[in-house]
Amino acid sequence: MKFISRSVKQTEELAFKLAKRLNRGDCIAYRGGLGAGKTAFTRGLAKGLGIEDDVMSPTFSLVNQYEGDVILYHFDMYRIENEDDLYMTGFFDYLDSDGILAIEWSENIQSALPEDTIYVTIEKMDNDANTRQITIQGREI
Numbered sequence: 775m776k777f778i779s780r781s782v783k784q785t786e787e788l789a790f791k792l793a794k795r796l797n798r799g800d801c802i803a804y805r806g807g808l809g810a811g812k813t814a815f816t817r818g819l820a821k822g823l824g825i826e827d828d829v830m831s832p833t834f835s836l837v838n839q840y841e842g843d844v845i846l847y848h849f850d851m852y853r854i855e856n857e858d859d860l861y862m863t864g865f866f867d868y869l870d871s872d873g874i875l876a877i878e879w880s881e882n883i884q885s886a887l888p889e890d891t892i893y894v895t896i897e898k899m900d901n902d903a904n905t906r907q908i909t910i911q912g913r914e915i
């Protein structure tokens with residue numbers, strides 16, 4: 775399903791709606807480069823899951839954990855280069871948990887993603903700094 779977002783607010787609203795359709799254990803994998811809006815999307819997701827904390831990019835911590843109706847694990851895989859790195863993060867234990875995973879830079883861990891992963895691809899549009907095409911695959915919203 776393809777959407778056009780024309781503001782951060784619209785991106786958050788789309789994510790909020792997706793959050794309402796998620797189940798425990800779901801895995802959301804973002805695709806999209808620097809500044810695409812992955813963290814913005816996660817902010818909306820968190821709101822939709824009843825999380826009131828501020829959502830920040832987990833760039834240095836690798837994973838941030840937020841508690842709402844369910845636990846949200848927010849990953850940034852920017853620095854992960856191989857499977858060994860990934861094991862070190864404990865990622866596979868999180869995968870087995872019944873929290874929801876949202877993974878920035880999922881491109882770096884493609885082969886480790888579960889089969890029923892929901893892909894959220896965020897692309898900047900050439901013509902407008904505030905416009906994004908957001909494609910959600912694997913779940914209707």
Ligand SMILES: Nc1ncnc2c1ncn2[C@@H]1O[C@H](COP(=O)(O)OP(=O)(O)OP(=O)(O)O)[C@@H](O)[C@H]1O
Pocket residue numbers: 779780781782783784785806807808809810811812813814815831878903904905906
């Ligand atoms: N429609 C939009 N949706 C989301 N973000 C937008 C939109 N239009 C402009 N922006 C801007 O794009 C930036 C997105 O930042 P964000 O941190 O969410 O990106 P990111 O994909 O997480 O980047 P990084 O890879 O560095 O973690 C913000 O500065 C935001 O204001």
Ligand SMILES: [Mg+2]
Pocket residue numbers: 812813831878
């Ligand atoms: Mg980010």
